[in-house]
Amino acid sequence: MRPVDYDDRLHRTYAAGRALTDAQRTAWSRAFAARLPAARPLRGLDLGSGTGRFTPLLAGEFGGPVTGVEPSARMREQAVAYAAHPQVSYVPGRAEALPLPDGAVDFALGFLVWHHVRDKHAGARELHRVLRPGGTLLLRTELTDSLPDLWYLDAFPRGREVLAALYEPLSALRGTFEAAGWELGSVGEVALPAPGTYAGALARLRTRAFSIFEHMPEADIEAGFAELARRVAADPQAPARVSPGTVVTFRRS
Numbered sequence: 156m157r158p159v160d161y162d163d164r165l166h167r168t169y170a171a172g173r174a175l176t177d178a179q180r181t182a183w184s185r186a187f188a189a190r191l192p193a194a195r196p197l198r199g200l201d202l203g204s205g206t207g208r209f210t211p212l213l214a215g216e217f218g219g220p221v222t223g224v225e226p227s228a229r230m231r232e233q234a235v236a237y238a239a240h241p242q243v244s245y246v247p248g249r250a251e252a253l254p255l256p257d258g259a260v261d262f263a264l265g266f267l268v269w270h271h272v273r274d275k276h277a278g279a280r281e282l283h284r285v286l287r288p289g290g291t292l293l294l295r296t297e298l299t300d301s302l303p304d305l306w307y308l309d310a311f312p313r314g315r316e317v318l319a320a321l322y323e324p325l326s327a328l329r330g331t332f333e334a335a336g337w338e339l340g341s342v343g344e345v346a347l348p349a350p351g352t353y354a355g356a357l358a359r360l361r362t363r364a365f366s367i368f369e370h371m372p373e374a375d376i377e378a379g380f381a382e383l384a385r386r387v388a389a390d391p392q393a394p395a396r397v398s399p400g401t402v403v404t405f406r407r408s
């Protein structure tokens with residue numbers, strides 16, 4: 156798949172199209188806490204921090220400084236504007252060359268970022284370098300062994316094909332990290348609260364703040380939205396179905 160540059164288009168709609176509800180934020184906080192040690196403070200790295208959806212939440216929850224590393228200048232600008240927090244800083248960079256010293260953090264989160272990393276071996280090695288021994292990596296990602304049944308996907312011709320091409324199976328993910336000195340910790344799903352109605356979910360989807368649309372022809376996108384509009388019109392106020400989110404953890408040796 157060709158690389159997606161968030162400076163091109165996605166930065167314009169990401170914050171609005173991908174906003175979390177308070178209940179979703181709480182569910183993610185709990186899921187991260189359940190996978191990290193109980194000690195506080197914990198120093199963190201938010202890899203591919205984007206518009207800072209999670210960065211201040213991590214600093215608030217785990218009490219230590221959190222660095223958001225993000226290659227897109229336009230995504231970073233919004234993070235700075237949205238998420239002032241005394242313990243949070245945002246810096247340019249990418250997984251393959253992290254602008255942090257050795258052993259600088261206790262944990263790292265990569266939330267829907269790993270599929271964008273082009274040189275995964277370099278990224279896994281760099282994460283190993285900047286985490287302290289025994290540190291934890293949380294990867295929110297999809298796995299091709301268990302792709303989510305996203306409520307909208309089958310409306311788009313080849314939607315499932317595109318989703319499958321973006322991700323990899325657990326064996327490949329595990330192989331990359333084990334080669335860089337990581338141990339697989341856990342693979343689990345986080346149940347998420349419903350985000351609202353189908354009418355609201357469709358309005359957010361129409362912002363196209365989801366990189367999957369960057370890999371579809373315009374005609375497919377139009378056909379998909381026309382089909383979804385028909386389906387949603389039948390009962391726009393029905394609660395939208397939400398798929399659980401897969402989280403894989405690795406422990407740094």
Ligand SMILES: C[S@@+](CC[C@H](N)C(=O)[O-])C[C@H]1O[C@@H](n2cnc3c(N)ncnc32)[C@H](O)[C@@H]1O
Nearest residue numbers: 161203204205208227249250266267268271272
């Ligand atoms: C789907 S967004 C996720 C943003 C944020 N983690 C969130 O959940 O809101 C993916 C982000 O990864 C960033 N990204 C792309 N390639 C990257 C790389 N090689 N290293 C780190 N981040 C990268 C993109 O610029 C984008 O901001």
